[in-house]
Amino acid sequence: MAHTVEDRLKKFRQQCRAAGLALTHQRETIFRAVVESGGHPSPERIYGLVKRRIPAISLATVYKNIRVFLDAGLLREVTVHHGTMLLETNPEDHHHLVCVGCGAILDLEQEAVEPVQLRRRPPAGYRIFRPRVEFLGLCPGCARKKPEKSSHL
Amino acid sequence: MAHTVEDRLKKFRQQCRAAGLALTHQRETIFRAVVESGGHPSPERIYGLVKRRIPAISLATVYKNIRVFLDAGLLREVTVHHGTMLLETNPEDHHHLVCVGCGAILDLEQEAVEPVQLRRRPPAGYRIFRPRVEFLGLCPGCARKKPEKSSHL
DNA sequence: CTACGTGCAAACCATTTGCGACACC
DNA sequence: GGTGTCGCAAATGGTTTGCACGTAG
Numbered sequence: 001m002a003h004t005v006e007d008r009l010k011k012f013r014q015q016c017r018a019a020g021l022a023l024t025h026q027r028e029t030i031f032r033a034v035v036e037s038g039g040h041p042s043p044e045r046i047y048g049l050v051k052r053r054i055p056a057i058s059l060a061t062v063y064k065n066i067r068v069f070l071d072a073g074l075l076r077e078v079t080v081h082h083g084t085m086l087l088e089t090n091p092e093d094h095h096h097l098v099c100v101g102c103g104a105i106l107d108l109e110q111e112a113v114e115p116v117q118l119r120r121r122p123p124a125g126y127r128i129f130r131p132r133v134e135f136l137g138l139c140p141g142c143a144r145k146k147p148e149k150s151s152h153l
Numbered sequence: 154m155a156h157t158v159e160d161r162l163k164k165f166r167q168q169c170r171a172a173g174l175a176l177t178h179q180r181e182t183i184f185r186a187v188v189e190s191g192g193h194p195s196p197e198r199i200y201g202l203v204k205r206r207i208p209a210i211s212l213a214t215v216y217k218n219i220r221v222f223l224d225a226g227l228l229r230e231v232t233v234h235h236g237t238m239l240l241e242t243n244p245e246d247h248h249h250l251v252c253v254g255c256g257a258i259l260d261l262e263q264e265a266v267e268p269v270q271l272r273r274r275p276p277a278g279y280r281i282f283r284p285r286v287e288f289l290g291l292c293p294g295c296a297r298k299k300p301e302k303s304s305h306l
Numbered sequence: 307c308t309a310c311g312t313g314c315a316a317a318c319c320a321t322t323t324g325c326g327a328c329a330c331c
Numbered sequence: 332g333g334t335g336t337c338g339c340a341a342a343t344g345g346t347t348t349g350c351a352c353g354t355a356g
Contacts, residue, residue, distance in 0.1 A: 003244055003245075008244070020335095021335090022329085022330050022331075022334095022335060022336065023330080023331095024329080024330070024335095024336065024337080026336080026337070027336090034240055034242055035242060037242060038242050039242060039258075040239040040240060040241065040242070040258045041239070041240055041242065042237045042238060042239055042240075042320090043237075043238055043240075043320080043321080044237070044320080046240075056337095056338075057337085057338080058337070058338045058339065059321090059338095060321090060322080060323085060337085060338070060339075060340095061336080061337055061338070063320090063321060063322070064322085064336085064337085065336090066238075066240070067321095067322090075240055075241070076240070076241040077238055077239065077240055077241065078234065078239040078240065078241055078249070078258065079232055079234045079235075079238075079239060081231060081232040081234075081235055082232075082234060082235055082236070082237060082238045082239070082320090083235070083320095083321090083344085083345080084195045084196070084197070084235060084344085084345060084346095085195060085196055085219075085230055085232070085235045085345085085346085086193040086194070086195055086230065086231040086232060086235070087187055087193060087194055087195075087196075087199075087219070087228055087229070087230055087231065088193065088228070088229040088230065088231055089187055089188060089190060089191050089192060089193070089194065091156055091161070092156075096231070097275065097276070097279065097281070100282075105192075105193045105231065106276065108271075111272070112271065112272055112273050113269065113270065113271055113272060114267075114269065114270035114271075114272060116266065116267065116269060116286055117266065117267035118261075118265065118266055118267075118288070119264070119265055119266060119267060120265050122250065122288070122290070123250070123259065123293075124293070125292075125293030125296065126250065126259075126290055126291070126292060126293060126296070127290045127291045127296045128250070128288045128289070128290035129253075129289050129290050129291075130288075130289055131286050131287070131288050131289075132286070132287045132288075132289060133269055133284050133285070133286050133287075134284070134285045134286075134287065135271070135275070135281045135283075135284050135285075136281070136282050136283055136284075136285060137275070137279055137280045137281035137282050138279070138280045138282075139278070139279060140276075140277070140278030140279060143278065143279070143280045174310090174311095175309095175310060175311065175354085175355050175356075176355075176356095177310095177311065177312080177354080177355070179311080179312070180311090195345090196345085196346080197344095197345080209312095209313075210312085210313080211312070211313045211314065212313095212346090213312085213313070213314080213315095213346090213347075213348085214311080214312055214313070216345090216346060216347070217311085217312085217347085218311090220346095220347090235345090236319085236320075236345095236346090237319090237320065237321095238320080238321085
C-alpha cells in the first residue's frame with residue numbers, strides 16, 4: 001500500500017531484472033522523474049525533468065524508454081488514442097470498448113452499463129457534463145496474439 | 154430518435170445556418186462522409202471518402218472543417234488527448250475528471266465512483282481488464298471563459 | 307460585392323528510426 | 332566480450348498555417 005518514491009524505484013529495479021532490462025542510470029532517472037512528477041506528464045515534460053540531472057540525455061532516449069516501460073507494464077499511459085484524432089459518428093451518448101492491443105473501439109449503448117454514479121461532490125467550480133466509460137481490454141484478434149501481455153493496462 | 158443520414162444532414166444545414174457557417178459543397182460532403190462512415194473515423198479516412206466525390210479536395214480543407222464542426226458542436230471527437238502521450242503516475246486504479254476546454258486531467262479515487270457494472274456479456278472473444286470512467290466537463294478556469302460553449306461534448 | 311471558404315505548399319510538433327559509439331551483465 | 336542501450340540526426344506521421352483565388356450569401 002505504501003507508494004513512496006523509494007518503494008516504487010525498488011519495485012522498478014526488480015521488474016527490470018525480471019524483464020531482462022539493463023538497469024542504466026538513464027532508465028532509473030527517467031522512471032524517477034515520472035514517479036516524482038505526479039499528475040499526467042508528457043514525454044516532453046519528463047525530458048525536461050531528467051535533463052536537469054543528466055544534461056546530455058537525448059529526447060529519443062526518453063521516448064525509447066517510456067515505450068519500453070509501457071510494453072513491460074512498468075508504466076501506464078492515460079490514453080490509448082494519442083496518435084490521431086478520431087471522430088464519433090454515433091450521435092447518442094454511449095460508452096466504449098477499447099482494445100489496448102490495436103486501439104480498436106467498439107460502441108456500447110448507454111443502457112448496456114449500469115448508470116455511473118459519483119459518490120462525492122466534484123471539486124468546487126468544476127462543471128461535469130457526462131461520464132463516459134472505457135472498458136479496456138483485448139479484441140479477439142489481439143487476445144489471441146498477445147497471451148498474457150498488456151494485462152496491466 | 155430517427156438518425157437517418159438525411160435527417161442528420163438536414164439538422165446539419167440548420168445548425169450551419171444558425172452558426173453563421175457557409176453551406177458549401179465541401180462541407181456537406183465532409184459531414185456526410187463522417188455520418189456515413191460509421192464507427193470512429195480519422196480525418197485521413199474522411200479525406201479518402203470525400204476524395205471519391207470531390208477529387209480536387211484538399212486534406213487541409215478536411216481538417217479545417219472538422220475543426221469548425223467540433224467547435225460548433227456539430228461533431229464530437231472520441232478523445233480529447235490526441236495530441237500528445239500522457240502517462241499515469243498514480244499506480245492505483247482510478248478514474249478521471251477531464252476538462253474538455255484545456256485537456257486538464259484530475260484523478261478521482263476509484264471509491265469516489267459507484268462500481269461500474271456491465272449489464273450484458275461483452276462480445277464473444279473479447280477480454281475486458283477494467284473499466285475506466287472519464288467525467289467530461291469544464292475546469293473552473295475554462296468554465297469561466299467559455300460560458301455555454303462545448304456543453305455538447 | 308465582400309467576407310468567408312478553398313487549395314496548395316510549406317511549416318510545425320510529437321514520435322520513431324538508423325546507426326556508430328559505449329556500457330551493463 | 333557481446334548484446335543491449337545511448338546520443339545524434341534524419342525521417343515520419345499527423346495537423347496547422349499563410350496566402351492567392353474563388354464563391355456563398
